[in-house]
Amino acid sequence: MIKNISNLGDAALYCDFGSEVNKEINSEVIKYFKTLKNENIDKINNLTPSYNKLIISYDLKKTNYKEIKKIVENLSISEKENLSTKTIKIPTCCENSYSLDIERLEKKLKLDREKIFDAFFEKEYFCYMTGFIAGMPFLGDLDKNMHAKRLETPRVKVPKGSVGLTEQFANIYTFESPGGWNIIGNTPIKIFNSNKEKEPNLINPGDTVIFNRINIDEYKNYNE
Amino acid sequence: MNIKTTMSKNYFKIIRAGINTTFQDKGRDNLYPIGIPFSGAMDNRNYLISNKLVGNSSSAPVIEFAYQGPLLRYFGDKINIAVTGDVNFKLKKGNEEIIGNCYESYFIEEGDEIDILSTNKSVYGYLSINAKFNINFQWGSCSINTKAKIGSNYGEKLKNDQEIEILNININQSKKKLNYLNSKIEKIRVIKGTNFDYFSDKGKRQLFENEFIISKLSDRMGMRLEGEKIENIVNTNIKSEGLIKGVIQVPADGNPIIMLSDHGTIGGYPKIGVVISADYDKLVQLSPGTKIKFQEVELSDAETLFKLYDMETQNLISQIL
Numbered sequence: 001m002i003k004n005i006s007n008l009g010d011a012a013l014y015c016d017f018g019s020e021v022n023k024e025i026n027s028e029v030i031k032y033f034k035t036l037k038n039e040n041i042d043k044i045n046n047l048t049p050s051y052n053k054l055i056i057s058y059d060l061k062k063t064n065y066k067e068i069k070k071i072v073e074n075l076s077i078s079e080k081e082n083l084s085t086k087t088i089k090i091p092t093c094c095e096n097s098y099s100l101d102i103e104r105l106e107k108k109l110k111l112d113r114e115k116i117f118d119a120f121f122e123k124e125y126f127c128y129m130t131g132f133i134a135g136m137p138f139l140g141d142l143d144k145n146m147h148a149k150r151l152e153t154p155r156v157k158v159p160k161g162s163v164g165l166t167e168q169f170a171n172i173y174t175f176e177s178p179g180g181w182n183i184i185g186n187t188p189i190k191i192f193n194s195n196k197e198k199e200p201n202l203i204n205p206g207d208t209v210i211f212n213r214i215n216i217d218e219y220k221n222y223n224e
Numbered sequence: 225m226n227i228k229t230t231m232s233k234n235y236f237k238i239i240r241a242g243i244n245t246t247f248q249d250k251g252r253d254n255l256y257p258i259g260i261p262f263s264g265a266m267d268n269r270n271y272l273i274s275n276k277l278v279g280n281s282s283s284a285p286v287i288e289f290a291y292q293g294p295l296l297r298y299f300g301d302k303i304n305i306a307v308t309g310d311v312n313f314k315l316k317k318g319n320e321e322i323i324g325n326c327y328e329s330y331f332i333e334e335g336d337e338i339d340i341l342s343t344n345k346s347v348y349g350y351l352s353i354n355a356k357f358n359i360n361f362q363w364g365s366c367s368i369n370t371k372a373k374i375g376s377n378y379g380e381k382l383k384n385d386q387e388i389e390i391l392n393i394n395i396n397q398s399k400k401k402l403n404y405l406n407s408k409i410e411k412i413r414v415i416k417g418t419n420f421d422y423f424s425d426k427g428k429r430q431l432f433e434n435e436f437i438i439s440k441l442s443d444r445m446g447m448r449l450e451g452e453k454i455e456n457i458v459n460t461n462i463k464s465e466g467l468i469k470g471v472i473q474v475p476a477d478g479n480p481i482i483m484l485s486d487h488g489t490i491g492g493y494p495k496i497g498v499v500i501s502a503d504y505d506k507l508v509q510l511s512p513g514t515k516i517k518f519q520e521v522e523l524s525d526a527e528t529l530f531k532l533y534d535m536e537t538q539n540l541i542s543q544i545l
Contacts, residue, residue, distance in 0.1 A: 009415050009498030010526035012468045021463055033257065048256040048466025050490060055466035057256070060501050060530050065523060131259035131489035134372035138464065175372065194374045197363055201258050
């Protein structure tokens with residue numbers, strides 16, 4: 001349920017579903033997102049679902065805050081809007097040249113690297129949202145003993161394909177980009193493909209993600 | 225006997241690409257959920273005027289440039305071009321050199337050059353032609369987003385020595401002109417953001433009373449500001465959530481960043497305010513080093529101000545016959 005609706009500037013509605021981050025709240029966000037997407041309302045020109053918020057951007061030439069708020073308040077959320085249950089396997093190599101922050105993680109988590117890798121690879125992850133850069137998935141949740149803070153000084157360039165951790169979340173850098181997540185490995189798989197306009201993202205909100213450990217030879221010979 | 229007819233090609237040769245030269249149009253909607261922002265021409269009013277000056281539809285692709293624009297040599301049949309913004313440019317026709325006026329269309333022919341020297345105390349300018357650039361579209365838009373490598377030109381800025389092919393020259397061409405001067409904005413009007421209360425009373429006052437200087441680290445993604453640091457008393461991070469253009473985020477260092485058209489779609493810094501839609505075109509034209517001040521407005525006023533701004537834009541466009 002939406003707890004509060006307010007305005008974000010003059011051309012967006014800010015729907016607050018709560019402050020916690022969990023699957024239940026996120027699933028509510030995604031239900032609203034999918035319902036609005038299917039309604040295909042001309043005046044609404046963008047939607048941004050995240051952990052526990054939904055931002056609805058609208059065309060100020062055609063409508064205003066009051067009207068969009070009313071639409072959202074009167075929306076009947078169909079329970080049919082099931083979350084996608086797709087499971088995606090992400091081959092990931094943790095060779096030293098890819099696992100850029102493994103030493104830092106060992107120190108911060110007080111675990112040796114094989115323990116860290118085991119804990120990372122045995123988990124199934126839920127995709128809460130995608131964004132920041134095109135196609136980047138925000139995945140959770142890591143167990144408490146795996147929670148590490150962001151780098152104090154973010155990297156200017158995180159290599160494309162890097163798999164990063166921060167607090168209870170994991171992500172994948174779909175492009176070379178600045179970033180402050182702890183890099184544990186790298187995947188050769190294409191997560192974002194702009195040539196597939198209908199389905200450019202490999203991973204979408206609601207999907208389950210499993211990381212599979214591969215060695216350097218498998219990485220180098222990887223063929224999609 | 226020569227019976228082979230060669231199709232003559234119309235094209236621009238890029239002699240000098242300029243600093244940040246891209247193809248832009250109205251941008252692309254509905255892609256925030258996969259991490260792609262609207263993009264599109266930064267200064268929408270000048271984009272719309274540039275297309276009208278050459279008789280194009282309001283959503284046609286144009287060349288956008290920043291600070292220093294391109295030097296282009298033209299090969300082909302006569303076309304009509306126009307430049308908008310506050311731009312210094314020259315046209316070279318043989319030995320003749322013409323100082324160009326913005327908001328006035330010009331005919332150019334085989335061998336002519338358009339030399340876009342600089343934007344004058346502003347950032348963005350636009351070059352339109354009464355023909356089609358032979359470029360590709362992604363999600364219905366040619367807009368180049370260099371971060372996601374999408375849009376025309378493989379998502380990259382235009383480069384030296386490239387050729388830009390031109391198709392479908394509109395034969396119905398006439399010289400057009402508009403009397404218009406870009407006015408500078410004195411104060412950027414802002415609606416309080418969703419995390420306004422994360423900041424101390426002093427921090428809140430600073431936002432609306434202090435002067436900020438636009439940093440050199442500003443581009444199509446964002447505008448960084450420098451000034452007295454704005455004090456946060458709750459948390460310098462929030463759980464990552466959506467952003468829109470115009471949002472003013474304040475990271476831990478206390479210096480505000482305004483999200484612009486190519487912004488990251490999700491962010492984790494508190495939002496102290498949002499620039500109103502009516503002031504966006506003027507905001508993006510403020511160049512690094514400019515001092516700016518913010519002024520608070522209510523939502524209902526912002527909605528009215530946008531209606532007025534949009535009417536003014538439509539009125540300018542309708543003056544171009």
